[in-house]
Amino acid sequence: GSSLELVNSGKLTTCTHLPYEPFQSRQDNKIVGFDVDLVDLVAKELKVTQEIVDTPFEGIQTGEDLNARKCDVAAAGMTITDVREENLDFSAPYFEATQALLTKKGAAFDSLESLKGKKLGVQQGTTGEEYAKKNGPGVETVQFEDLALLLTAVKTGQVDAAVNDNGVLFEYVRKNADTEVTAEFKTGEQYGVGVRTGNDALRKEIDKVIKAAKSDGRYDAIYKKWFPA
Ligand code: ARG
Numbered sequence: 494g495s496s497l498e499l500v501n502s503g504k505l506t507t508c509t510h511l512p513y514e515p516f517q518s519r520q521d522n523k524i525v526g527f528d529v530d531l532v533d534l535v536a537k538e539l540k541v542t543q544e545i546v547d548t549p550f551e552g553i554q555t556g557e558d559l560n561a562r563k564c565d566v567a568a569a570g571m572t573i574t575d576v577r578e579e580n581l582d583f584s585a586p587y588f589e590a591t592q593a594l595l596t597k598k599g600a601a602f603d604s605l606e607s608l609k610g611k612k613l614g615v616q617q618g619t620t621g622e623e624y625a626k627k628n629g630p631g632v633e634t635v636q637f638e639d640l641a642l643l644l645t646a647v648k649t650g651q652v653d654a655a656v657n658d659n660g661v662l663f664e665y666v667r668k669n670a671d672t673e674v675t676a677e678f679k680t681g682e683q684y685g686v687g688v689r690t691g692n693d694a695l696r697k698e699i700d701k702v703i704k705a706a707k708s709d710g711r712y713d714a715i716y717k718k719w720f721p722a
Contacts, residue, residue, distance in 0.1 A: 508564035516570040528568040556580030567687035583685030603675040605629035614652035
């Protein structure tokens with residue numbers, strides 16, 4: 494069928510980088526999350542099943558994985574940026590985010606300014622790393638490969654604070670009452686699903702699904718499932 498020509502092999506393969514809860518994480522040996530559910534709607538539309546490939550964020554955000562045909566799409570809570578647009582194409586935006594600051598509860602760091610001479614954890618290759626390096630002169634940034642290592646470093650005191658997307662940090666605070674989000678930086682980011690540059694057929698299919706899901710309640714259902722009020 495014509496729809497199968499949009500993807501590699503009768504499957505819709507998705508590159509992502511775990512863990513990034515609630516967008517993607519492993520629970521009971523299954524990969525679940527907001528992005529997983531959203532891409533499942535696309536797979537359903539194409540009458541294929543989604544297969545998820547967990548791979549470092551660097552190869553995702555540089556477009557390397559898509560170009561190497563490691564996967565058909567990239568769905569990793571990934572912010573649409575001009576630099577990334579040079580190496581991959583993005584679907585329409587599906588989620589709004591902003592950078593935020595996580596500390597241990599009561600630690601009194603509530604701005605990059607307040608972290609001068611302190612250690613600030615960042616996640617490698619992310620917009621949060623870029624934001625912190627640009628806007629935190631005199632702050633010592635410490636790079637972590639994944640979110641779990643970054644957040645644990647805040648708990649253990651290996652770093653004084655961490656910068657990452659608000660959605661994942663609020664999710665962490667919900668489950669870790671000894672931490673808190675002390676600032677949101679209003680970076681005005683939007684997540685998009687990545688496809689190989691020029692794979693307009695698949696990109697348009699994703700856009701169609703996102704649009705339909707937003708108007709028929711399926712998007713809201715996914716939202717409520719992963720961001721319970
Ligand atoms: N939104 C941020 C960015 O695009 C962080 C994404 C990290 N995602 C992940 N699955 N590890 O840079």
